[in-house]
Amino acid sequence: MHNAEVRAQENTLLVVDQVGKQFGGLSALNNVSLSVRAGEIYGLIGPNGAGKTTLFNCMTGLYTVSSGAIHLNDVAVHNHKPHEVVARGFARTFQNIRLFANMTVLENVMVGRHIRSQAGVLGAVLRNALTRAEEKNIRERALYLLSRVGLDGKAQHLAGHLSYGLQRRLEIARALATDPSILALDEPVAGMNPSERRDMGELFLRLREEFRLTILLIEHDVKLVMCVCDKLAVLDYGCKISEGTPQVVQRDPAVIAAYLGGGK
Amino acid sequence: MLFFRERPRISLLLLAILLAVLPFLTSGLLGNSWVRLLDFVLLYILLAIGLNLVVGYAGLLDLGYIAFYALGAYFYAWLASPHFGLHLPFWIILPLGTLFAAAFGFILGAPTLRLRGDYLAIVTLGFGEIIRIFMNNLNAPVNLTNGPQGMDLIDPISFGGFAFSGTHTFLDIKVPAIHLYYYLFLAFTLLAILVAYRLQDSRIGRAWAAIREDEVAAAATGINTRNIKLLAFAMGATFGGLAGGLFASFQGFISPESFNLFESIMILCMIVLGGMGHIPGVILGAVLLTILPEALRYIGDLQRAWLGEVIVDPSDLRMLLFGIALVLMMLFRPAGLWPSRQRKRELTAEGEIAAHEQESLHDAQR
Numbered sequence: 001m002h003n004a005e006v007r008a009q010e011n012t013l014l015v016v017d018q019v020g021k022q023f024g025g026l027s028a029l030n031n032v033s034l035s036v037r038a039g040e041i042y043g044l045i046g047p048n049g050a051g052k053t054t055l056f057n058c059m060t061g062l063y064t065v066s067s068g069a070i071h072l073n074d075v076a077v078h079n080h081k082p083h084e085v086v087a088r089g090f091a092r093t094f095q096n097i098r099l100f101a102n103m104t105v106l107e108n109v110m111v112g113r114h115i116r117s118q119a120g121v122l123g124a125v126l127r128n129a130l131t132r133a134e135e136k137n138i139r140e141r142a143l144y145l146l147s148r149v150g151l152d153g154k155a156q157h158l159a160g161h162l163s164y165g166l167q168r169r170l171e172i173a174r175a176l177a178t179d180p181s182i183l184a185l186d187e188p189v190a191g192m193n194p195s196e197r198r199d200m201g202e203l204f205l206r207l208r209e210e211f212r213l214t215i216l217l218i219e220h221d222v223k224l225v226m227c228v229c230d231k232l233a234v235l236d237y238g239c240k241i242s243e244g245t246p247q248v249v250q251r252d253p254a255v256i257a258a259y260l261g262g263g264k
Numbered sequence: 265m266l267f268f269r270e271r272p273r274i275s276l277l278l279l280a281i282l283l284a285v286l287p288f289l290t291s292g293l294l295g296n297s298w299v300r301l302l303d304f305v306l307l308y309i310l311l312a313i314g315l316n317l318v319v320g321y322a323g324l325l326d327l328g329y330i331a332f333y334a335l336g337a338y339f340y341a342w343l344a345s346p347h348f349g350l351h352l353p354f355w356i357i358l359p360l361g362t363l364f365a366a367a368f369g370f371i372l373g374a375p376t377l378r379l380r381g382d383y384l385a386i387v388t389l390g391f392g393e394i395i396r397i398f399m400n401n402l403n404a405p406v407n408l409t410n411g412p413q414g415m416d417l418i419d420p421i422s423f424g425g426f427a428f429s430g431t432h433t434f435l436d437i438k439v440p441a442i443h444l445y446y447y448l449f450l451a452f453t454l455l456a457i458l459v460a461y462r463l464q465d466s467r468i469g470r471a472w473a474a475i476r477e478d479e480v481a482a483a484a485t486g487i488n489t490r491n492i493k494l495l496a497f498a499m500g501a502t503f504g505g506l507a508g509g510l511f512a513s514f515q516g517f518i519s520p521e522s523f524n525l526f527e528s529i530m531i532l533c534m535i536v537l538g539g540m541g542h543i544p545g546v547i548l549g550a551v552l553l554t555i556l557p558e559a560l561r562y563i564g565d566l567q568r569a570w571l572g573e574v575i576v577d578p579s580d581l582r583m584l585l586f587g588i589a590l591v592l593m594m595l596f597r598p599a600g601l602w603p604s605r606q607r608k609r610e611l612t613a614e615g616e617i618a619a620h621e622q623e624s625l626h627d628a629q630r
Contacts, residue, residue, distance in 0.1 A: 083483055083486050087486065091486075100473065100474050110470055111482070114467060116486075119466060124463050135467070
């Protein structure tokens with residue numbers, strides 16, 4: 001499955017170029033550069049407070065970058081509004097699940113189709129054939145996505161009533177509804193037990209194949225990361241200290257030092 | 265209740281008949297002043313539905329909503345009164361007036377986009393007062409609004425030569441103007457209800473709900489939060505502007521006093537009391553809060569009859585009861601008198617959830 005030669009020939013999808021982010025005097029990211037190829041599952045690991053989520057927020061438009069640039073398909077996406085980044089095919093989930101808790105599971109995913117649909121006030125009020133067809137498509141697509149992440153039969157449940165693991169899956173379905181080319185998952189298996197983690201790992205691989213996704217993954221679970229990621233980058237104190245295949249990163253002395261505190 | 269729920273067609277028909285004969289019933293039983301009150305009930309329903317788009321759907325607390333009512337009313341008065349000598353027909357003024365109010369919805373929305381909760385409430389409150397104070401003072405250097413004296417002799421609604429004034433006779437039935445206004449307002453209210461329902465269940469409505477639930481997540485899910493929030497303000501303002509225009513034509517006289525902060529708060533209370541985000545609840549709230557204060561006027565007469573004198577002034581009593589009602593509601597029905605199923609769930613844990621929580625508790629003990 002990991003056909004390295006084929007993937008190497010494909011184009012680089014996401015380029016993070018010397019990105020820095022300062023909060024007042026605090027430097028949360030320091031000249032971080034990455035490049036992610038299309039079809040890769042790219043892991044982003046590092047100790048707590050290393051700047052992983054900050055980097056996600058910079059990529060998805062929730063933060064402006066202080067320096068550097070981020071390109072998706074050779075188009076700059078840094079310092080754009082979140083919805084513009086989504087429109088270019090970059091979807092994400094959140095570390096602390098952010099669902100629309102009082103809407104149904106189906107509605108949550110339907111909201112994800114917003115950016116890929118058009119109906120305005122006039123369409124909504126007149127409910128003409130065009131709008132009705134669009135609504136039907138939105139609904140069908142949402143139901144399909146729910147079935148792909150293992151939420152069949154839960155469409156009419158309230159999102160907030162789902163169990164923790166299913167909420168994680170719903171967040172992924174909502175992100176998929178925006179037709180992303182790259183999906184950024186922020187600690188998607190945190191708080192799950194080993195068998196749930198394994199299921200999620202399989203889900204990521206399956207989704208990559210079906211939706212031709214590139215996946216960015218922030219995760220602490222070493223086993224999962226080693227299993228599913230094609231490539232890893234390690235952040236520590238806002239700097240990238242290592243990058244490479246899981247096997248290479250695992251043996252990198254700088255990484256071992258950062259995790260075990262040996263070098264400092 | 266079951267009878268009506270099982271036979272939706274019949275109950276709808278009965279409701280339609282009731283609404284159709286209501287003004288005649290009311291004037292026969294209670295007098296014409298109550299028909300006038302009915303007209304106001306409809307206007308307030310219109311306003312409450314409009315504000316509900318902003319507060320209930322999009323979750324943006326707007327304390328200056330009455331400003332759009334004022335703008336709609338003054339717009340109507342400018343184009344259909346001797347003040348500027350203009351007498352345009354209503355079917356030109358009302359659409360333009362709603363657009364005029366919507367434009368101000370944008371103007372209010374734009375600077376408040378970054379604000380949430382309390383801060384947004386304060387700014388919108390300020391906006392409401394600014395509009396009122398403008399209307400109060402724009403009689404010099406150019407007399408636009410006639411200041412605190414207000415504008416009068418505003419044209420009634422008229423279709424061609426048929427004006428909504430005096431009493432008309434159809435088939436030997438005397439129909440006073442207030443009855444005609446009732447039917448006109450009813451038509452607009454039904455239209456507003458339809459529009460509100462359709463908006464709620466649409467791509468736009470879902471986007472509003474998403475913003476209400478979690479603005480950051482909404483943005484990260486691809487919703488242009490700026491435009492969608494501006495749209496909520498503008499749509500709400502549209503309803504307010506329409507109601508304002510109708511009010512001006514109905515009343516024939518408007519002055520800045522009619523558009524004070526208290527009115528904004530009353531409309532907000534209708535929504536909160538009835539059930540935020542739920543159209544039937546909002547209508548119920550508007551009906552109750554318009555009719556009850558009038559009904560309470562009779563308390564004065566009752567006191568005189570029973571006690572010989574008026575001990576508690578009805579208008580004081582009104583505020584007292586109003587306060588108690590709100591406190592009781594917050595305690596016992598925090599989601600409003602007639603909340604949507606969704607809101608109810610937000611505020612009460614259902615058995616299913618309670619059981620679920622109990623289950624995980626056992627897990628922890630194991």
